[in-house]
Structure formats: C-alpha cells, structure tokens
Amino acid sequence: MDTVVLARALFGSSLGFHIIYATLGVGIPLMIIIAEVMYLIKKDEDYSIMAKRWTKGFAILLAVAIASGTIVGVLLSLLFPGFMEMVGQVIALPFQIEIFAFLIEAVFMSIYLYAADRLPTWLRLVSIVSVAIGAVGSAILITDAHAWMNTPAGFEMTASGEITNVDPWAAFFNPSFFITALHVSVSAYMTVAFIIASLAAARLLRKGLSNEERNYHKKSLTIGIYLGAVMSLVTAINGHETAQMLHDYNPRKLAAAEGLFETTRYAPLSVGGWTSREDQEVKYAIEIPYALSFLAGDRFDTEVKGLNEYPEELWPPLYVHTLFNVMVGIGTMLMGLAFLAIIWRWGFKKPLPGWMLALFVGGGPLAMIAIEAGWCFSCIGRQPYTIVNVLKTTDAATQSENVGLLFVLFISLYAVLLVVTAFMLIFYFKRHPVQDELAKSEV
Amino acid sequence: MEEYLIAVTILWSFLFVYSMLGSLDFGAGFWALVYGKKKHTNASSIANRFLSPTWEVTNVFLVLFVVTLVSFFPFATSMLGTLLLIPVGLGLILLTIRTTFMMFSHYANKFQDLLRITSGITGLLIPALLVSILPITLGGFVVIEDGYPQLLYGKLLTSPTTYMHIAFGISTELFLSALFLTDYAREANDHSAFGTYRKQAIWLGPLTLLIAVLTIFTMPAEASWLVENVQDNLYGFGMSIALFAIGYSLLFFKQKNGKLGYTRAAVTFVILQYGFAIYAYGSAHLPYMVYPHLTIEAGFTNTNMFYQLLIGYIVGLSILVPAFILFWRLFLKDQRYLEQK
Numbered sequence A: 001m002d003t004v005v006l007a008r009a010l011f012g013s014s015l016g017f018h019i020i021y022a023t024l025g026v027g028i029p030l031m032i033i034i035a036e037v038m039y040l041i042k043k044d045e046d047y048s049i050m051a052k053r054w055t056k057g058f059a060i061l062l063a064v065a066i067a068s069g070t071i072v073g074v075l076l077s078l079l080f081p082g083f084m085e086m087v088g089q090v091i092a093l094p095f096q097i098e099i100f101a102f103l104i105e106a107v108f109m110s111i112y113l114y115a116a117d118r119l120p121t122w123l124r125l126v127s128i129v130s131v132a133i134g135a136v137g138s139a140i141l142i143t144d145a146h147a148w149m150n151t152p153a154g155f156e157m158t159a160s161g162e163i164t165n166v167d168p169w170a171a172f173f174n175p176s177f178f179i180t181a182l183h184v185s186v187s188a189y190m191t192v193a194f195i196i197a198s199l200a201a202a203r204l205l206r207k208g209l210s211n212e213e214r215n216y217h218k219k220s221l222t223i224g225i226y227l228g229a230v231m232s233l234v235t236a237i238n239g240h241e242t243a244q245m246l247h248d249y250n251p252r253k254l255a256a257a258e259g260l261f262e263t264t265r266y267a268p269l270s271v272g273g274w275t276s277r278e279d280q281e282v283k284y285a286i287e288i289p290y291a292l293s294f295l296a297g298d299r300f301d302t303e304v305k306g307l308n309e310y311p312e313e314l315w316p317p318l319y320v321h322t323l324f325n326v327m328v329g330i331g332t333m334l335m336g337l338a339f340l341a342i343i344w345r346w347g348f349k350k351p352l353p354g355w356m357l358a359l360f361v362g363g364g365p366l367a368m369i370a371i372e373a374g375w376c377f378s379c380i381g382r383q384p385y386t387i388v389n390v391l392k393t394t395d396a397a398t399q400s401e402n403v404g405l406l407f408v409l410f411i412s413l414y415a416v417l418l419v420v421t422a423f424m425l426i427f428y429f430k431r432h433p434v435q436d437e438l439a440k441s442e443v
Numbered sequence B: 001m002e003e004y005l006i007a008v009t010i011l012w013s014f015l016f017v018y019s020m021l022g023s024l025d026f027g028a029g030f031w032a033l034v035y036g037k038k039k040h041t042n043a044s045s046i047a048n049r050f051l052s053p054t055w056e057v058t059n060v061f062l063v064l065f066v067v068t069l070v071s072f073f074p075f076a077t078s079m080l081g082t083l084l085l086i087p088v089g090l091g092l093i094l095l096t097i098r099t100t101f102m103m104f105s106h107y108a109n110k111f112q113d114l115l116r117i118t119s120g121i122t123g124l125l126i127p128a129l130l131v132s133i134l135p136i137t138l139g140g141f142v143v144i145e146d147g148y149p150q151l152l153y154g155k156l157l158t159s160p161t162t163y164m165h166i167a168f169g170i171s172t173e174l175f176l177s178a179l180f181l182t183d184y185a186r187e188a189n190d191h192s193a194f195g196t197y198r199k200q201a202i203w204l205g206p207l208t209l210l211i212a213v214l215t216i217f218t219m220p221a222e223a224s225w226l227v228e229n230v231q232d233n234l235y236g237f238g239m240s241i242a243l244f245a246i247g248y249s250l251l252f253f254k255q256k257n258g259k260l261g262y263t264r265a266a267v268t269f270v271i272l273q274y275g276f277a278i279y280a281y282g283s284a285h286l287p288y289m290v291y292p293h294l295t296i297e298a299g300f301t302n303t304n305m306f307y308q309l310l311i312g313y314i315v316g317l318s319i320l321v322p323a324f325i326l327f328w329r330l331f332l333k334d335q336r337y338l339e340q341k
Ligand code: HDD
Pocket: A150, A176, A180, A181, A183, A184, A187, A188, A190, A191, A235, A236, A238, A239, A240, A242, A243, A246, A253, A327, A328, A329, A330, A331, A332, A367, A368, A370, A371, A372, A373, A374, A375, A376, A377, A378, A379, A381
C-alpha cells in the first residue's frame, strides 16, 4: 500500500476510535445534569445514585476520550501537513477556541470528580453544566473545521495556489456550519440516550431483581426513552436539512449517497441495494418514487444532479450509498421504537413487554453504528477531495515513509484499549453493584 | 517587534508552561511508582493526590502547544510533520498508555501494581522522547532528498548529544517534581513525605545543572551556530544559574517558626531559573526552527489570521483565569483535600 492510502486508513481508524469515546463524552454530562436536576425536584435518592454511577463511568471513558483526542489532534498535523498548511492560514480559529473549551471541561471535570463533596449544590451544578458545555462546545468547534472542508469559505486562491484575502470569521461561519453542528450535537445526545436505555433494559430483562433495583432501572430507562425520542426526532428533521445543504453545495456527494447517475426531476429515493458502476443503477433497492427530489428541495419536481455531470475520477467511492442507508435506516428505526414505547406507556398504561426491552438493548449499539456510518459517509463521500474543490487528498497527505509501522502500532493500541476499557467498566460496576448503594441509602 | 516574533514568543511561552506542568505530571507519576509499596506510602499518596485532578489540565497544554504551532506557523507543518512522524507517533502511543492506565488504576485496586508500574515507566520514556526532538532542530540530522526532508535516524541514535539531551530532560523532570512535591507535602502537613522529597531534590538539583552545562559541550559541529548564539546570550543563562543558587540554598535555611527550608520560595526561584534559561535558549535558536532548512519567518501565517488568533488567546485566557483560581484553591490550597487520609 502506498503512503497516502496508509495515512488515510490510519487517520480514519483513529477518528473511528476517538468518536466512540467522544460521543459518550458529549452525551453523558447531559444525562448527569438530568439526573441531578431530577434529584433536586423529586428528592428521590435513586437519581443521586444514578448521577454518581454515570459520573464514574464517564471518568473511565473520558481518560480514553482525551488520550485518543490528543492522538488525532497531533496525527492530523503529522499525516496531512498539506491540509494543515491551509488550516493554519484560513480555519485555525475553531481549533484554537476548541482548546479553551477543552480547558473549561478539564478544569470543571476535575472539580466535579474530586471536589463534589466539598462544594455547595449550586457550585456542583455549575461544574457539571460547564463540563457539558465544554464537551458539546468542543464537538461543535471541531465540526466547524469539518464543515469548512465540505463548504470552504473565507479566502481566495491565486492560480499558483497561493492563499490570499483571508477572512477568518467568514471561514468560521461557512455555509454548512450551523446545520452540521446541530446534527452532530443532537445525534450524540440521541446516541447516549439510547445507550443508557440499552443498559437499563438489559438489567430489567434479568430475573430475580429486587424491587428497589427494578425501580431504579425503570427510572433510568424512562430518561433514556424520552431523551432518545426527542433527540432522534430533531436529528431526523435536521438530517433532512443537512441533505438539502448537500443538494445546494455538494451535489456530487448527494448523488453518490443515492446512487443517482442521471440528472433527474421527480427523482426516487433508493433504499438498500448496492450501487453498480457498470449498470449505472442501484441494484436490489426499494425505490420510493419522488422521495429524493422531495428530500433535496421540498418539491417533487426538484432537479437532482447525477454523477454523470462529473468526470468519473471525481466520483467518491460508490459504497457510500450503503453508509448513508445505515445511518438513515437506524435513525428512523430508533425514532419509531422510542415513540412506540411512549405510546405503549401512555396509551395502554402498561409496562414495556420483554420483546420491546430486547429491542432497546440493541438500540444503543445501533445508534453508535449510525454515528460511525454517518462520519464515514461524510469523510469518504468527500473524496477525492480533502477540501472540496480546493485540495485533493493526495496533495494533503504526508510523503514520509514509516506510516506502515505506525499503522500497525496504533491499530494494536486501539484494539487493546477497547478491550481494556470494556473490561474496566465491567470490573468496576461488578465490584460496585447498584443494590449496595441502594441499600446504603435506605438506612 | 515583528509579528512573527510575537507569535514565536507566545508559542515558546506555552512550551515553557508545558515543560513545567509536564515535569510535575510525569515526575509525580514516577515518584508514585517508586514509593508505591513499602514504608513510603505517604510519599506515594501525596504524589497521587496531586496527580489525580491535574493531569487533564496538563494534557490540554500539550494540545495547546501543537495547535498554536500549526496555526501560527502553518508553513512549518510540512517539514516538522515529516521529520517528527516517528518520534512523536511513538510518544503519542506511550502517552495514551500512561494516561489510560493511570486513570484506570484508581478504579481497579486489584490491578493497581501493574497499571502503576506501566504509567510510572512511561512517565520517564515520554519526556525522553520529547526532548530528543530538540537536537533534531540543531542541524546535521536532516537531509533533503528529492525535495522531501528525511531524518537520519542512525546518526541521531548514535550521537552523544541526543543522550545528553535525554539525560537533561529526565533529570529536570525529577528535580522539578521532587522540589514541587516537597512544597506540596509541606502544605499538606505531611512530614515524612516532606523529608523524602526534600532529600531527592537536594541531590538532583546540582546534578541537573551539571548535565545542562555538559550538554552544551556535546553539541555536534553542525550546531556551532547555536553555541555561538548562546555565548552572545550569556546574560540570560547567567541569571538562570544565579536564580538556581538562591532557590537551592533556600532549601537549607530554617524559618522563624523552626521549619526547615523556604520551600514555596525555592519553587518560585527554580521556576524563574528555568524561565530565564528557556527564553535565553529560545532567542539563541532564532531565526531557525530547523537549522538550516526552515526559519521562523518562512513558517509564519498571514497577518489577518495572526491578529484574530492573538485576540482569541487574550479573550480565552482571561475567561479561564477565574476557573484556574477556583481550581488552585480546591486542589493546591484546600486543607480538606490536602490532608485527607
Ligand atoms: C445517531 C446518529 C445519526 C442519525 C440517526 C442520523 N445521522 Fe446523519 N449524520 C450523523 C449521525 C446521524 C453524523 C455522524 O453525526 C454525521 C457525519 C458528519 C456530520 O456532520 O454528521 C451525519 C451526516 C449526515 C449527512 C452528511 C453531511 C455532510 O456530509 O456534510 C447527511 C446528508 C445526513 N447526516 C442526513 C441524515 C438524515 C436524513 C437522517 C435521518 C434520519 C440522519 N442523518 C440520521
């Protein structure tokens, strides 16, 4: 494999690893706030225990989030110096401001973790709210750099490739910034809500739970379901706007997402299937008539550009269609599941049946898969460009040898860390089962 | 002052802060390992109590340094990225192992020994790798082939100056952390830990100074430009030695209340000592980032970007100051935290 391919593979895997912990790092603080606030309102000891246990899990995950974030931050400069040369000239602000978001999060996280018992309630809440703001702030800021790569703005380029007339704030507020930042934040909240629901549902399916335990897990399941319902709805509505943004600014990516070759009005949406380059169609797909045109422009007669408008060497890999389907499919299913559960409880006034709990157990991992698929779709769908229409990936990557060695080392590291963190979480929570804490609060 | 000089001064200041914080952080990890078992448990728990809340903040300063480097000097990334791929890549792997294992050791008592040993050892290896970057910039270890820079690993690994730099980095780390923990132990009223760390600081201090002076003599022929510049900057280095002499001797005076050593003042003087030395070294290094291939000026970004970033640093740091004060009061001053058993 050549250096460029290795660099892309290494960077993509590193981000794929980081995003697992990063998403949890963005979402869990919000869950902790909700538990703390519920405790304030209802004075129910269970919520306080919940906040404490989530904080413990968060602390374990945060260590890996920070370590892997440091890795991707530095690797970006090492592997894609050509890209960073442009970043430094045009879009350095979000990277810089992000550091301050990290600092705020780090300082208040230490305060919340190690000084909670010495703080008055209001200062404890201020701390955890600061942690949540710092985390989502850093996600939004890094997404800004990503959005700028999709819709570059704030500079001009001479024929010789020199960058002039730089306007850092125009780059910061590039056209896709707000939509993308919202999509990333709400999808992270949605994912963590479903993961909390997963864990609670898995516990509730066990036999022989004490009543206190059952109540405790029911409460955390309820939080997961409601937050999951709201966030998945917002994610889907905003995902629809994201697709329209693609239609306006990046039609090549939308065409690849849908396997559309010819420019058409009344374009159908293809669900599932496999895009075939030779036959210029999506095979074995279910077609929903007019739906793609509607998705792109809110009208059935919207003209959607096809891949044939572009030379073939500018097409992204066509399997991005599958990545897009996975994201949208999981999003739709989980939204359905959460609303079904709410209707079940409100309408039928019945506890959730076992089969629905079993579905919820799968929900958390599926949401994480949707995050991975969405990001891979976005980054791979941008190929062959790193900065759309400005910088090709081959010009952005390092020329250094030795990337192969690092690739092997880093992938092994990620594999080990995934196992070790899972082991740590299981080990810790086995050693400190919730019934002990529930029993303690009884006396 | 030229804009690029302002930029490099800011960058250098972050390097100074990180080298101080990093020394405390990695050094405390090492001492926690050394004193983990046996009779010195106090010394170990003092080190851990300092480390638990602070490592995240320290880590952010590393990221801050990298981001400042590429945003102020984007035209340097190409060369630095290519040259430093392996040393920095290996450093990242060790750093990740250290961070995660150190954090995990709080949550799994059963595996504490293994986790602590790993994080302690990597606490020595990481600074060693990081300071080994310095000689690369001095000249003689880089060749340009087909327009791309290549690092001469063989020459770097067999050159005495590399090992002197590493020795200097490690002794600095251990000296600074021992000295700081002496003061931290005093603040926590822990006499046994105080005695332990004071003893370490007393022999490490002069050793560090000796290694620093010797390092200059091992500089390769290609670095003669730097040695000349150092001789022109003797004022800064002289100040540094004088500050060390004051700070070091403060460890031996008795205070009025009978306590041995003005530890807080000693820490302050030693930090000033390093401040003078680092800025003197930095100005001796001008105008090169990597001799003779890359100058500071050639790496510099455009002025629009520079001024926006400058405003960003001013605003960002002024928002953070209150948070840091709260942090300081809770973990470095609050007796309830310091004296917990
Ligand atoms: C739980 C995760 C999740 C779910 C359920 C969805 N998304 Fe998403 N989507 C993401 C998680 C995500 C993401 C991982 O956060 C991405 C990757 C890049 C980005 O900006 O957000 C993304 C990107 C992304 C993009 C590409 C943006 C770009 O490349 O610039 C589009 C067009 C959509 N999404 C559209 C949708 C639609 C129509 C959904 C309907 C339900 C949907 N997403 C659900």
